[in-house]
Amino acid sequence: MKSVEELKALREKALKELSIRDNENKTRIVVGMATCGIAAGAKPVMNAFVEEVAKRNIQDVTVTMTGCVGICRLEPIADVIDSNGEKTTYVKLTPEKARRIVAEHIVNKKPVIEYTIGAAEK
Amino acid sequence: MKDISLHLMDIVQNSISAGADKIILRIWVEPKQDTYQENSAKISYNLCCEIIDNGRGMEPEFAKKAADPFKTTRKTRNIGMGLPLLKLSAEMAGGELILESELNKGTRIKAFFDVDSIDRIPLGDVASTVKMLVMANPDITWNIWFSSSGEEFELDTDEIKKELEDIPLNNNAVLDWIEKTVNDGIRKVFGGVLDEVR
Numbered sequence: 178m179k180s181v182e183e184l185k186a187l188r189e190k191a192l193k194e195l196s197i198r199d200n201e202n203k204t205r206i207v208v209g210m211a212t213c214g215i216a217a218g219a220k221p222v223m224n225a226f227v228e229e230v231a232k233r234n235i236q237d238v239t240v241t242m243t244g245c246v247g248i249c250r251l252e253p254i255a256d257v258i259d260s261n262g263e264k265t266t267y268v269k270l271t272p273e274k275a276r277r278i279v280a281e282h283i284v285n286k287k288p289v290i291e292y293t294i295g296a297a298e299k
Numbered sequence: 300m301k302d303i304s305l306h307l308m309d310i311v312q313n314s315i316s317a318g319a320d321k322i323i324l325r326i327w328v329e330p331k332q333d334t335y336q337e338n339s340a341k342i343s344y345n346l347c348c349e350i351i352d353n354g355r356g357m358e359p360e361f362a363k364k365a366a367d368p369f370k371t372t373r374k375t376r377n378i379g380m381g382l383p384l385l386k387l388s389a390e391m392a393g394g395e396l397i398l399e400s401e402l403n404k405g406t407r408i409k410a411f412f413d414v415d416s417i418d419r420i421p422l423g424d425v426a427s428t429v430k431m432l433v434m435a436n437p438d439i440t441w442n443i444w445f446s447s448s449g450e451e452f453e454l455d456t457d458e459i460k461k462e463l464e465d466i467p468l469n470n471n472a473v474l475d476w477i478e479k480t481v482n483d484g485i486r487k488v489f490g491g492v493l494d495e496v497r
């Protein structure tokens with residue numbers, strides 16, 4: 178089976194790149210994937226987060242999802258949970274906004290205030 | 300929902316919420332039962348999708364209503380939209396939604412669509428759905444299976460884990476490999492069978 182060979186090669190490569198990482202100190206991006214979120218475009222938003230994090234080779238961030246129901250009219254929604262536990266909720270996201278959040282919030286540690294739930298609810 | 304990959308993403312959230320640690324996604328094309336006759340002029344086909352989980356399941360009475368909140372005299376306000384929307388997509392395209400659930404055993408959701416119905420939604424990007432699901436839930440055993448006449452594809456994350464040993468499933472290179480492998484599988488199985496797959 179060809180795929181077994183490919184997986185063996187993947188493993189070798191991954192082992193070389195594996196540095197000791199502190200999983201506890203990871204920033205988490207949690208994208209809302211309940212029905213309303215998906216219908217509003219949460220999947221391409223999550224894709225944009227994943228791609229931007231990979232493109233910038235950022236190691237201490239995980240992108241994940243939750244099926245918990247959010248707030249329909251504000252979807253797609255994502256929480257950025259910093260390593261100190263601080264949570265920022267971003268609403269009405271698009272792939273472009275997701276990429277900007279990675280650049281400014283994740284890389285430069287400056288939350289994008291205008292996309293937050295606080296700004297949307299004003 | 301625009302396409303089947305979005306429905307799958309959504310329906311699987313139910314399985315995850317139900318505490319499943321094994322989830323099977325099956326997509327296949329089969330001849331319709333009623334037209335499967337050797338002498339019929341044109342055989343028509345159904346596109347079928349199935350999500351099987353080993354989560355906590357539903358009470359029989361609840362399972363009957365779960366996909367049908369409009370019809371029922373529901374007392375709970377918060378019956379969701381995921382299953383009704385899939386049912387709608389299937390019925391608009393000459394198909395159905397079938398739900399089987401057993402308490403503490405698991406749930407099986409099957410939706411099928413007439414392949415050639417003009418109202419059938421396309422497959423969409425199923426490979427990226429699988430990638431994201433594995434990324435966010437690496438501890439779940441995922442089994443992905445596609446088939447059409449003569450072609451078959453299967454991916455099982457337990458088997459991948461065996462080869463990877465100490466490397467986690469949600470390693471980036473592994474996830475990209477999964478996405479590519481699923482995409483190759485879709486092309487192999489559904490190329491020339493579904494218009495949207497080239």
Ligand SMILES: Nc1ncnc2c1ncn2[C@@H]1O[C@H](COP(=O)(O)OP(=O)(O)OP(=O)(O)O)[C@@H](O)[C@H]1O
Pocket residue numbers: 211212213246309310313314317352354355356357365377378379380381382383405406
């Ligand atoms: N695989 C499953 N296992 C156990 N219970 C399920 C499963 N799928 C659905 N259910 C039950 O049926 C209900 C309706 O599901 P549905 O997807 O339609 O809406 P929802 O998940 O509640 O909300 P949403 O609109 O975000 O999807 C769920 O709340 C859950 O109680």
Ligand SMILES: [Mg+2]
Pocket residue numbers: 212309310312313379380381382
């Ligand atoms: Mg749901």
